Every structure is written in structure tokens, then in C-alpha cells.
Amino acid sequence: MKTLVVRLSLAFASAVLALLPCYSWSQVALPAQDDAVHTSALVTRWGRVVTPENAWQSYPRPGMRRERWRNLNGEWDYAIRPKAEPRPTRMDGRILVPFAVESKLSGVARKVGPEDRIWYRRSFAVPGDWLGERIMLHFGAVDFEAHVLVNGGLVGSHRGGSDTFAFDITDYLKPGNNELVVQVTDPTSAGAQPRGKQQLTPKSIWYTPVSGIWQTVWLEPVPSLHIEDVNVTPDIDAGALDVDVVLNRSTGNGHAVRITAKVGGKTVSSTIVRANRRARLPVPNARLWSPDDPYLYDLDVELVAVTDPLQHLENGPREEALITKAEAEAYRTAQVTGAPLDAVRSYFAMRKSSLGPGKVAGQPMLLLNNRPVFQNGTLDQGWWPDGLLTPPSEEAIAYEIDFLKKAGFNMLRKHIKIEPAHYYYLADTMGILIWQDMPSGEEEDSLDQFVRPKASDEALMPARVTDEFEYELLRMISDLRDHPSIVTWVVNNEGWGQYASTRLGHMVKALDPSRTVNKTSGWLDTGDAGSDIFDIHTYEEVPNAPAHNRRRAIVLGEFGGIGLPVEGHLWFPDQRNWGYQTAKDRDDYLQRYRRKYAEVIRQARELGLSAAVYTQTSDVEGEVNGLLTYDREVSKLPAESFARIHAPLFERGAE
Structure with missing residues (x-):
């Protein structure tokens, strides 16, 4: 089938897609619009087979399962309007939930600015055998501020781009079909709320924004007391x-x-x-x-x-x-x-994450189950060319974790992003350690909120900003604390909106004493208090070594960044893509990779280095530092080659 090019209105394009019994995202070009988002031609193998019927159908809360539930993913009506306008009388078209408005898999791929409001609408019926019970409406995540109405009644509102929330909608229901409306606003980088790497003007290490519903929506019946x-x-x-x-x-x-x-x-x-x-x-x-x-x-x-x-x-x-x-x-x-x-x-799981004596006298190490285990990980940003922050499918997640394990990694640093709960369930069942970052927040190009490496103090933030950050930090820990794969909480990354890091580190440890805490990954270190880890970022050809620390484990929180563009698998095929260093070819890539890991191995053996986080799992948009291409189709080296290079980190006596 030749590429279908549609140059009519977005509403017409959505109608065309809705009529296709099983459309292929790689074969449908989204229409040209003034507010169109760049999506490139990249689609993952999992994205190619996404349909309204199979989009994220797994149970959305694996750690707390009930027998009965109903998935509300699929096609919804949507519209984007100025946020000051009332509810639209006509919708713009159809959107595939749970994919964000800006993503290719949503079928929309339109920009959403701080002045906009997204409107979602669909109908649903409550199964007959649920009558007499309380009906809960759950959202995996909505970015950023959501107001939810059922049959015209406001059932609740929520602020926060990455945490779960739910409302009891029983008193708003009627027999037969019910109307569900969700309205969402998202300032993205015009605000200082936690958002990770989303930016209204994506470039370099900043990526395409994600707005609206981006995780599973579902119904669940519960008893009055439950x-x-x-x-x-x-x-x-x-x-x-x-x-x-x-x-x-x-x-x-x-x-x-x-x-x-x-x-x-x-x-x-x-x-x-x-x-x-x-x-x-x-x-x-x-x-x-x-x-x-x-x-x-x-x-x-x-x-x-x-x-x-x-x-x-x-x-x-x-x-x-x-x-x-x-x-x-x-x-x-x-x-x-x-x-x-x-x-x-x-x-x-019976698992312990702690700090204790290592093999180098006076240098504590990260312990797993009371023994030193070197944590060899990747910086895992969790972006996808077709779904953006939403993985195209559960199978895509499993593939990526399996690749990392085959490549000799036992850890990943989930970088300033929170995944759907099913991601952590797969990490629990497949066996990989996770450092979970709190998504950073600051206004775009805000010099007074950006703490530089040589700064002598942290930033001051308005109370409304710190309240939002700490609420979402609390919610992240509450949502994820039961997953044994998570062994470390990372509170702040590279001074992006960094404030009161010692107080926040103490707060996180008080909330969850069962894990290690890394209060500042890279850049401005604020001392031993409130943290188990001293963390540096080093993108030099040969990684720098963190200084000896008698109270904290020493780690390379980020290093590596060898860029290697692969033709046919680029987000910007006609532009110069970038890496922290750029390899000429695969042989050059291999030599550079070996040189970096030789130093990591030396630091582990001689200095008591506890962990190293290589940048990064996959390419992301114009950044080609990945072990894998952005579409996860090409590995820059065979997984077995990576594993052989890493093997000395796990040899007897090396840990």
C-alpha cells in the first residue's frame, strides 16, 4: 500500500483513520497543519501493529489486582481550543488514548501550547453486574491539569503530570450510556512544574512535549468499604x-x-x-x-x-x-x-537495598541483599518515536529490558520520567535494578532556577512551585514503592530547578527507609547529609573518577555518550545529529566504548566505585548517544559484544 497523504482538515483525516479496520501507522502520513508536531518517518515494530482494539490492554495496576475492571483505552473524540473558550460544540476528530496529543500513535500529532485546552469525550456503560457497587474511574497519568466530568457533573480535578489518580463517579452515573469528558491544560516549559525533558521548543537534550492523557484510563467496581x-x-x-x-x-x-x-x-x-x-x-x-x-x-x-x-x-x-x-x-x-x-x-520480593562496607577500605558501597553488587546501568529516558513518553506496547518494554540484560547491564536509571506501572512489573519479573529519578521542573531558559556546577548555593523557588514538586515527589514514592526493582530514589538531576536538596533527601529517606537515596545526580553536590551517594557526571573521552567519600557510595551517575548516527533510523535524517563524542564508524565506536569501560572497571577495582550509568539506552530525537537506534531496530554493537566488555565488572573478586 502506498503512503496515504491527506491534505484536508484534521477532522477529516481522523474520520478516514476511524474507517480503516486495521491501519498501519507506518503507512499513514499525518496531515500538514500549522500546529503540526514533527514526527519523522520513524515507527517502531510495535507501533506498526497498534490498533484501537489492542492499545495497552494489560491490567494497569499489577501490584493491586481485582478480578473485574473495564479498559477505556481506544478512540475518543477530541478538540483543542483556547483555554478561555467554553466547551466546544463540535470536536476536531478522533484520538487514540492512551497516546498523547503530540504523538504519532495518537493519530493527532498537534502542538498544545500554554494557552490551549484539550477536550476529550467518550461514552461508556457500566456492566450490569456492577450495580450496587461503587464505581472508580482511574487515570494512569494525565499531563498536566485535568478536570473530569461525568454526565456534565464535575467529579474531580487533578494537577500532576506523572502520578496516578482516581475518582468515585458512582453518584454521577445514570442507566445506559454515560458521557465522560476530560479537559486538560499543560504549560509544559512555560511553567516550572515537574515535566522532565519536555520543552515547547525541542532541541538538543530537550524533546517533544507530551500533553493530555498518556497512560491507561479504566473503570473498576469496589464495595462501599474496600x-x-x-x-x-x-x-x-x-x-x-x-x-x-x-x-x-x-x-x-x-x-x-x-x-x-x-x-x-x-x-x-x-x-x-x-x-x-x-x-x-x-x-x-x-x-x-x-x-x-x-x-x-x-x-x-x-x-x-x-x-x-x-x-x-x-x-x-x-x-x-x-x-x-x-x-x-x-x-x-x-x-x-x-x-x-x-x-x-x-x-x-525479599530484597534489600542499602549502603555498607565494600572491598576498598573506608569507601562504602551500594549493597544488594547485604553484599556489594556492581550496578552497571544505562541512562534510560523512556522516549519512543511513535508514542513519545508512552511506550507503544507492553511487548516493547519487555524487548528493551531483555536487550539490556543480554548486553550485560543489571541496572537502568529511569531518567526524569515515571513509567506506567506495567513497566515496573516487567522489571520486577525480568530482573533489573532501577534508579528512579524524580522528573525535574523549571521554566524554559530560566537562569535563576538553573543551578550551575560551580554555584555556591541552590536556587530559591516560589512556594507554589516547591509545593507542586514535593507533592509529586510524594506521589511518585507512594505509587512505586512496592516494586522491588527500584533500589534508589534520585531526587534532583544536574541542578535543574535544584532547591533544598538536603531537606528533600531527608524527606525521601523518612518516607522510604528501605532504599538508598541519591539527592543530587551530577553538578552541585550539597554534602553528605540526606544522601547515600556521591554522584558525578563525566562525558570526557576517559571518564573522570569521583573523589573518595567515607560516608557515601561513589558513582558515575552519567558517562559515555558516544554518538553514532545510523542512516535510515534517524529522527532528523536531513540534519546533523549529535553525541557527546561522535564515532566515525562502528570500529571507532567499539574502541571508544572499550576505552571508557576500561576506566570504569579500573575505578571499580581500585577506588571502590559502586555504579556507572552509561548514556544511553537508545537514541532520542536528534540525540544519537544510544546503544540502540531510536526505533530500537539497530544495536550499535551486538548485545554479546557489550556483555563481553562489561564482564570484568562481575567477575569473582571484582564486586
């Missing part, structure tokens, strides 16, 4: 798992939570606790999770009714027994009545 959150923290030293189960509201003595750890359907241990209480579950002879053995346990969490366990307490009023050992013991042996009122299925 499980809202499950948090797990492994303690391998004690052979136990701490489990915090929180209901959507408080309740009386007659409700409890039954928690059961299983392997292959067989119970490892089980306990019952009062609702909204902490629990500790023994996990004897635990099999530890690692990249070499990503072993996961199943976890069943059930809300159950019990005969009041406190009714027979003899010593003092029952109120005095609350949150005591007596209460815990009474509930542990409580009599369960009837079937579970609510149930979720989860999983966990």
Missing part, C-alpha cells in the same frame, strides 16, 4: 514482610484484613489484623530477589468480617486495647465469618 492501598516492605534480616493495608475509611471492630503469602499456590504464611493496622508476616528461609534470580512471592489481601475479637477482653475498657499487643493478638485468632468483602492480589 481496600484502598497496600504497601509492602521486606526485611530480609528478620525474615519478615511488613504489610500496611489501608481501607478507604475507618470501620468498627467487626472488620479485619487477612494477608497471605504464597508460592505456587501454597501458603508460606498468613495472618489476620484489624483493619487499618500494620502487619508483619514471617517469610522463613526466604529466597532473595536479584537480577540473576528475580524471585517473586504472591500476596493475597482480603477484607473480611470477623466476630468482634475484643468483646471478651477482661482488663479495662475496650478502647484502651486499641493499637496494643492485646488487640493484635485478639485479631490474629479472630473468627472469620462469610466470604471476603473485598480482595486484591499482589506480589512482593
Whole structure:
């Protein structure tokens, strides 16, 4: 089929696409518009087979599964209007959710400015067997400010570009079809909100903006009283798992939570606790999770009714027994009545991330399960030529993680981007360590918010900006803390909007003591307090070495950046693409790569270097520093060649 070129209105183009039973994104050229986004000809192999029927159909919250749910991904109506205008009477066309407006896979590829508002509309019906339950409407992520209406009623609003949110829409529903409208505004780089590398004028290390819905939208029925959150923290030293189960509201003595750890359907241990209480579950002879053995346990969490366990307490009023050992013991042996009122299925791993002695005296190292394991990673930016921040499919994620493991990497630094939950689930099941960055935020070209390497102090930011950043930082940790693959939180990158890093480092450690914290990756280091890691960025031909530090692990938070453009796989085929250094050909690339890793290996052996993060997993737009091309079709070297170069980092005695 020849390329279909459409030069009519966007609405007409969307109508054409809607009529195609299974269109190929590589064969449909988006129409020329004054507000068109550059998308290039690049499409991944996974993007070529995306359809409205198969777009992101996996369960969107793998760590908290219920049996019943309904996916709302697919084709929605959309319109882009000035944000001061009222709701449009006519829509512009169709958009494929969950892909952002600017992306090729959305079928739109239009610019959205700070003065614009995106309108989404679709209808849905609630399955008949959900009647009598509360109906939750979930969003994986919407960038940036969303207002959600059902049948004309405002059910809620949310600010934040990367975190999950949900609304109870039960009271707004009617029999039959219901109308769902989502309106979104996004200042992108005109604001200082967390946004990572999105910029209204993409260039160099700054990329195409992402606006609107960019992760899965879905419905879920729950009982009036239900499980809202499950948090797990492994303690391998004690052979136990701490489990915090929180209901959507408080309740009386007659409700409890039954928690059961299983392997292959067989119970490892089980306990019952009062609702909204902490629990500790023994996990004897635990099999530890690692990249070499990503072993996961199943976890069943059930809300159950019990005969009041406190009714027979003899010593003092029952109120005095609350949150005591007596209460815990009474509930542990409580009599369960009837079937579970609510149930979720989860999983966990027994894994420890910490700081401790290494092989070089006086130089602490990053430990995995109480032993030094060199963390060899890539800077993984998570951008795709067809989906931008949204991976084209779950299979695309699995391919990339598998490639990194075959290439001899056991870690990736998820660079100032938060992925869909399914990404971390695959990392958990496939076995790769993750340093999770908080997305940075600052205004475009803002000199007073950009902290340079030789600065003597950090920036001052308005309270509305710091409040937004800290809220999203809290939400990131809340959303992701149960994933064993995540071993380090990275609070700030290269002074981009850097403020109060020591206070923020302490805050993150208080929120999650079970992981290491890297408060500043690269550039302005603010001392040992609030951080487990001393991190430098070095793009020299031979990487510089971080200074010895008696209190923190030393790491190369970024290095490498060998550029090698591959014809036929470029975002800008007619422009000069760039790398921190540019290789003449593959032989030159190989020699440069070997030279850099020879120094990393030396630093690991002689200086006690704990980790190195190579820039980067794939090319991104005009940046050709990747191990893979932007479409993930070509590896600059065979995966086996990368693995052979990295092998000395993992030899016995090297760790």
C-alpha cells in the first residue's frame, strides 16, 4: 500500500483513520497543519501493529489486582481550543488514548501550547453486574491539569503530570450510556512544574512535549468499604514482610484484613489484623530477589468480617486495647465469618537495598541483599518515536529490558520520567535494578532556577512551585514503592530547578527507609547529609573518577555518550545529529566504548566505585548517544559484544 497523504482538515483525516479496520501507522502520513508536531518517518515494530482494539490492554495496576475492571483505552473524540473558550460544540476528530496529543500513535500529532485546552469525550456503560457497587474511574497519568466530568457533573480535578489518580463517579452515573469528558491544560516549559525533558521548543537534550492523557484510563467496581492501598516492605534480616493495608475509611471492630503469602499456590504464611493496622508476616528461609534470580512471592489481601475479637477482653475498657499487643493478638485468632468483602492480589520480593562496607577500605558501597553488587546501568529516558513518553506496547518494554540484560547491564536509571506501572512489573519479573529519578521542573531558559556546577548555593523557588514538586515527589514514592526493582530514589538531576536538596533527601529517606537515596545526580553536590551517594557526571573521552567519600557510595551517575548516527533510523535524517563524542564508524565506536569501560572497571577495582550509568539506552530525537537506534531496530554493537566488555565488572573478586 502506498503512503496515504491527506491534505484536508484534521477532522477529516481522523474520520478516514476511524474507517480503516486495521491501519498501519507506518503507512499513514499525518496531515500538514500549522500546529503540526514533527514526527519523522520513524515507527517502531510495535507501533506498526497498534490498533484501537489492542492499545495497552494489560491490567494497569499489577501490584493491586481485582478480578473485574473495564479498559477505556481506544478512540475518543477530541478538540483543542483556547483555554478561555467554553466547551466546544463540535470536536476536531478522533484520538487514540492512551497516546498523547503530540504523538504519532495518537493519530493527532498537534502542538498544545500554554494557552490551549484539550477536550476529550467518550461514552461508556457500566456492566450490569456492577450495580450496587461503587464505581472508580482511574487515570494512569494525565499531563498536566485535568478536570473530569461525568454526565456534565464535575467529579474531580487533578494537577500532576506523572502520578496516578482516581475518582468515585458512582453518584454521577445514570442507566445506559454515560458521557465522560476530560479537559486538560499543560504549560509544559512555560511553567516550572515537574515535566522532565519536555520543552515547547525541542532541541538538543530537550524533546517533544507530551500533553493530555498518556497512560491507561479504566473503570473498576469496589464495595462501599474496600481496600484502598497496600504497601509492602521486606526485611530480609528478620525474615519478615511488613504489610500496611489501608481501607478507604475507618470501620468498627467487626472488620479485619487477612494477608497471605504464597508460592505456587501454597501458603508460606498468613495472618489476620484489624483493619487499618500494620502487619508483619514471617517469610522463613526466604529466597532473595536479584537480577540473576528475580524471585517473586504472591500476596493475597482480603477484607473480611470477623466476630468482634475484643468483646471478651477482661482488663479495662475496650478502647484502651486499641493499637496494643492485646488487640493484635485478639485479631490474629479472630473468627472469620462469610466470604471476603473485598480482595486484591499482589506480589512482593525479599530484597534489600542499602549502603555498607565494600572491598576498598573506608569507601562504602551500594549493597544488594547485604553484599556489594556492581550496578552497571544505562541512562534510560523512556522516549519512543511513535508514542513519545508512552511506550507503544507492553511487548516493547519487555524487548528493551531483555536487550539490556543480554548486553550485560543489571541496572537502568529511569531518567526524569515515571513509567506506567506495567513497566515496573516487567522489571520486577525480568530482573533489573532501577534508579528512579524524580522528573525535574523549571521554566524554559530560566537562569535563576538553573543551578550551575560551580554555584555556591541552590536556587530559591516560589512556594507554589516547591509545593507542586514535593507533592509529586510524594506521589511518585507512594505509587512505586512496592516494586522491588527500584533500589534508589534520585531526587534532583544536574541542578535543574535544584532547591533544598538536603531537606528533600531527608524527606525521601523518612518516607522510604528501605532504599538508598541519591539527592543530587551530577553538578552541585550539597554534602553528605540526606544522601547515600556521591554522584558525578563525566562525558570526557576517559571518564573522570569521583573523589573518595567515607560516608557515601561513589558513582558515575552519567558517562559515555558516544554518538553514532545510523542512516535510515534517524529522527532528523536531513540534519546533523549529535553525541557527546561522535564515532566515525562502528570500529571507532567499539574502541571508544572499550576505552571508557576500561576506566570504569579500573575505578571499580581500585577506588571502590559502586555504579556507572552509561548514556544511553537508545537514541532520542536528534540525540544519537544510544546503544540502540531510536526505533530500537539497530544495536550499535551486538548485545554479546557489550556483555563481553562489561564482564570484568562481575567477575569473582571484582564486586
